[in-house]
Amino acid sequence: MEENNSTRNKYKTTLAKYKTNLNDADIQAQVATLIEKKVPENNTEEVKKLLFNCIDLTTLNTTDSDESVMRFTEKVNQFDDEFPDLKNVAAICVYPNFAAIVKNTLEVEGVNIACVAGGFPSSQTFTEIKIAETALAIVDGADEIDIVISVGQFLNNDYETMCDDIQEIKETCHDHHLKVILETGALQTASNIKKASILSMYAGADFIKTSTGKQQPAATPEAAYVMCEAIKEYHQKTGNKIGFKPAGGINTVNDALVYYTIVKEILGEEWLNNKLFRLGTSRLANLLLSEIKGEEIKFF
Numbered sequence: 001m002e003e004n005n006s007t008r009n010k011y012k013t014t015l016a017k018y019k020t021n022l023n024d025a026d027i028q029a030q031v032a033t034l035i036e037k038k039v040p041e042n043n044t045e046e047v048k049k050l051l052f053n054c055i056d057l058t059t060l061n062t063t064d065s066d067e068s069v070m071r072f073t074e075k076v077n078q079f080d081d082e083f084p085d086l087k088n089v090a091a092i093c094v095y096p097n098f099a100a101i102v103k104n105t106l107e108v109e110g111v112n113i114a115c116v117a118g119g120f121p122s123s124q125t126f127t128e129i130k131i132a133e134t135a136l137a138i139v140d141g142a143d144e145i146d147i148v149i150s151v152g153q154f155l156n157n158d159y160e161t162m163c164d165d166i167q168e169i170k171e172t173c174h175d176h177h178l179k180v181i182l183e184t185g186a187l188q189t190a191s192n193i194k195k196a197s198i199l200s201m202y203a204g205a206d207f208i209k210t211s212t213g214k215q216q217p218a219a220t221p222e223a224a225y226v227m228c229e230a231i232k233e234y235h236q237k238t239g240n241k242i243g244f245k246p247a248g249g250i251n252t253v254n255d256a257l258v259y260y261t262i263v264k265e266i267l268g269e270e271w272l273n274n275k276l277f278r279l280g281t282s283r284l285a286n287l288l289l290s291e292i293k294g295e296e297i298k299f300f
Contacts, residue, residue: 011159011199018198018233022190022226031221031262038261039254045292051256052288053087054274055281056114056245057300059094060213069098073105075300080108082299086292089285090274091144095120096137103141114179118147118169121183121212127165134172144177145169148212151186154196163203170204179245179278180205184223185215193223197230201242209280211248218248221258228266244271247280253287 059072072092079088091112092102102113115137119125134145147169153161170178180200187193200208208227211218224246231242244267246259256279263271271277282300289297 011163011202014202015195015198017237018194018230020191020194020198022194024190024222027190027222027225031225034225034262034265035221035258038265039257042257042261042264047257047260048253048288048292049086050272051253051260051279052285052292053090054277054279055089055285055288056091056093056247056278057089057285058092058213058247058280058282060116060120064095064098066098066101069094069101070105073102076111077105077107079299083289086289090278093146093280096133096140096142099137099140099142112143113141114144114146115142116146116212117142118145118165120146120148121214123148123150123165124152127168130165131168131172134169138173138176142176144179145173146179146181146209148181148183149196149200151183154199155187155192159199163199166200166203166205177206177243178204179207179209179243181209181212181247182223182227183212183215184210184220184227185217190222190226193226194230197227198234201230201234201240205242207243207245207278209245209247209278211246211280213248213280216249219246219250219259221262224259224262225266228262232266241271241276243276243278245278245280247278250279250281250284253284253291256281256284256288 088108088111091114093114094102096115096117099115117133117137118130150162150165166180182196184193187196197208210223228244235241263277285300286298
């Protein structure tokens with residue numbers, strides 16, 4: 001019993017080092033000001049090229065098949081020939097059972113294979129299953145793993161169960177990047193998003209990510225703002241640089257510019273690369289290409 005209490009206190013002690021008591025209305029106002037003042041200056045071709053290079057090109061459909069994932073991957077192969085002046089996407093993100101298909105089909109350099117795992121998108125399964133799914137995805141070729149926190153445990157203040165999950169999955173990942181999805185729409189408040197961000201990083205996340213895209217609301221500028229503030233504070237206290245990935249509901253180029261601007265203003269230029277900044281989306285790829293090239297392009 002004593003050990004349980006000391007473990008619980010460990011997480012509370014960690015959270016106490018950070019500013020987690022946030023006012024939602026204040027955050028909204030700060031984000032609105034930031035967007036109005038700073039987004040227009042980032043609406044450049046150079047920024048759009050960088051954003052394209054930060055995309056995790058994603059297919060997470062019930063209808064995905066070996067054939068459809070193969071075609072999806074072949075498009076990424078063809079991209080280098082069609083657009084030799086542009087850098088390719090950062091990664092292809094698929095369900096874990098398709099990791100081998102992507103690995104066997106992908107021919108271009110510098111594009112990673114990301115897999116959702118750990119009982120995605122609800123995280124409602126046994127930790128042993130989460131670990132096995134992660135391990136199998138890595139064996140089949142995944143470079144990166146995206147998991148969801150145990151949202152229900154977090155909201156029930158059971159930080160120990162939530163963090164143990166992340167820690168064990170990170171141990172399974174070894175050097176492979178672990179992106180931890182907070183499902184910010186289910187967390188509801190800025191304070192909860194800040195706490196979940198801190199705990200996820202503390203437990204071993206290499207990236208924190210807003211959403212699965214399976215629950216509404218998905219990514220929002222307010223959630224991104226709070227998460228980037230958490231990453232900044234965590235970096236100041238620990239020296240560790242954690243990446244940021246908005247995902248879900250990124251429907252326009254302007255949406256992407258908003259997230260770029262938040263990262264730039266809060267975390268700075270050193271975060272503006274695909275080692276520390278990703279965008280989880282599929283529809284954005286064609287929209288960015290169209291704006292970069294000045295004509296409608298439906299390549300992907």
